[in-house]
Amino acid sequence: MSELRTDSPQSDRWHAMSAGFLGWTLDAFDFFVVIFLFDTLAAHFHVPKRDIILSVTLTLVMRPFGALLFGMMADRYGRRRPLMVNVVFFATIEVLCGFAPNFTVFLILRMLFGIGMGGEWGVGASLVMETAPVRWRGVLSGILQSGYSIGYLLAAMAARLVLPNWGWRAMFWVGGIPALLALYIRTKVPESEAWQQNRVTRTIDGPRIAWQHKWLSLYLIALMFLMNCLSHGTQDLYPDFLKHGHGIAPNTVAYITIFYNIGAVTGAIIFGLLSERIGRRCSMLAALAVALAIIPVWAFGSTMLILAVGAFVMQMGVQGAWGIIPVHLNELSPPSVRGLLPGFTYQVGILFAASTPTVEFMLRDHLGYAWALTAFELVVIAALSLILVFGPEKRGRSFLHEPQDVAA
Numbered sequence: 001m002s003e004l005r006t007d008s009p010q011s012d013r014w015h016a017m018s019a020g021f022l023g024w025t026l027d028a029f030d031f032f033v034v035i036f037l038f039d040t041l042a043a044h045f046h047v048p049k050r051d052i053i054l055s056v057t058l059t060l061v062m063r064p065f066g067a068l069l070f071g072m073m074a075d076r077y078g079r080r081r082p083l084m085v086n087v088v089f090f091a092t093i094e095v096l097c098g099f100a101p102n103f104t105v106f107l108i109l110r111m112l113f114g115i116g117m118g119g120e121w122g123v124g125a126s127l128v129m130e131t132a133p134v135r136w137r138g139v140l141s142g143i144l145q146s147g148y149s150i151g152y153l154l155a156a157m158a159a160r161l162v163l164p165n166w167g168w169r170a171m172f173w174v175g176g177i178p179a180l181l182a183l184y185i186r187t188k189v190p191e192s193e194a195w196q197q198n199r200v201t202r203t204i205d206g207p208r209i210a211w212q213h214k215w216l217s218l219y220l221i222a223l224m225f226l227m228n229c230l231s232h233g234t235q236d237l238y239p240d241f242l243k244h245g246h247g248i249a250p251n252t253v254a255y256i257t258i259f260y261n262i263g264a265v266t267g268a269i270i271f272g273l274l275s276e277r278i279g280r281r282c283s284m285l286a287a288l289a290v291a292l293a294i295i296p297v298w299a300f301g302s303t304m305l306i307l308a309v310g311a312f313v314m315q316m317g318v319q320g321a322w323g324i325i326p327v328h329l330n331e332l333s334p335p336s337v338r339g340l341l342p343g344f345t346y347q348v349g350i351l352f353a354a355s356t357p358t359v360e361f362m363l364r365d366h367l368g369y370a371w372a373l374t375a376f377e378l379v380v381i382a383a384l385s386l387i388l389v390f391g392p393e394k395r396g397r398s399f400l401h402e403p404q405d406v407a408a
Helices: 010-045 049-077 080-097 103-131 134-166 168-188 193-198 205-212 214-235 238-246 250-278 280-300 304-322 325-332 341-353 356-367 369-389
Strands: none
Touching: 010 049, 010 080, 010 103, 010 134, 010 168, 010 238, 049 080, 049 103, 049 341, 049 356, 080 103, 080 168, 103 134, 103 325, 103 341, 134 168, 134 250, 134 304, 134 325, 205 214, 214 280, 214 304, 214 325, 214 341, 214 356, 214 369, 238 250, 238 304, 238 369, 250 280, 250 304, 250 325, 280 304, 280 325, 280 369, 325 341, 356 369
16 A cells, blocks of 8 residues: 655645545535526426425435544545545435436435535545645645535536536536546555554544544534534525525526635635634634625625625635634544544534525525525624634644554
8 A cells, every 4th residue: 555654755745635625526516516406406306495405404414424434444444445435436326316217216315425425525634634744734724625615616617507508417417527536546646644653453443532532522513513504504595595585597696606616715725824824713713704794795785796796705704714624623633533533523513504504494484585694694603703712723733643542
């Protein structure tokens, strides 16, 4: 097995970064395809739109199971092989979604896709962060996490180009492309030396060690619950909000989505870089301040241009905070469960936040679309700020030659 050393060539680090980034980008693309097909799928399967929105919720619900499964594999067998299995799995399920004959089959496939999506992030993030030079962790964390926004952007482009010409099934068939990433990982990506030093001897040891750090685990789950409420609360229904709340044409909505995801990528990199100077938590708080300040424009803009600018800045703030999450969670995690704990706590946070689009959609009936989005995000940003102010931080922690954790 190829090993990654501290004096490894720059190309080794580049390949590890590319694998993590592309995996998360393509995974996010496959998830967000559904966001642009609410009305289309509801009409095709003859179900209410809320049932299609439920499929998004169930995808989110299944993600912790994938994080647990692939995270345990990553701490026992290394980062590369579980990552290869993961991308083949979620790409295959995505293609099968395009062949779904009815809504029941589609719903089951989206739940299975959630397992694959839940497994990718933790394994990919640990590989990238363990490979990155300490001084570049912040910006590389931002680049890695921006893959989520680029996946969203690509899904918006597919909605504009693929959907009108080849139909909704082709949107899912395009999602088979990530399977090719497994070949790249197999031939180019070396293994993490930090994993070599801290590998567990039994697969079951990972959960046992994580349980020894249960208070840290609970803190990370709470943090990730609120972070997922922040992102899914500003993204999942926003295209629908633009269409039905402001009467903007679907093609134009796709362009606006592309535009604000460029803002998301920009914010992730800027605030990731800033975190190397002012710390992880302070940089996240600064990003949240940007999101808070732009809410009136983002939700109540009177013209298409104002809404687009508001969405751009909003996602700069939201994904600016998110850009720090890969490095922050990996630095806080014990060495023997770095493959498991960041991804698992992230995805359990997703589990608790899975009803976000459903809750916002119900609030819309009582408050109106703009106030539903606004009220939800005001509460989330306030709670996130508190948990960050009083939370821990281990910026610049070494990942090599760390004390071993002992399984209970």
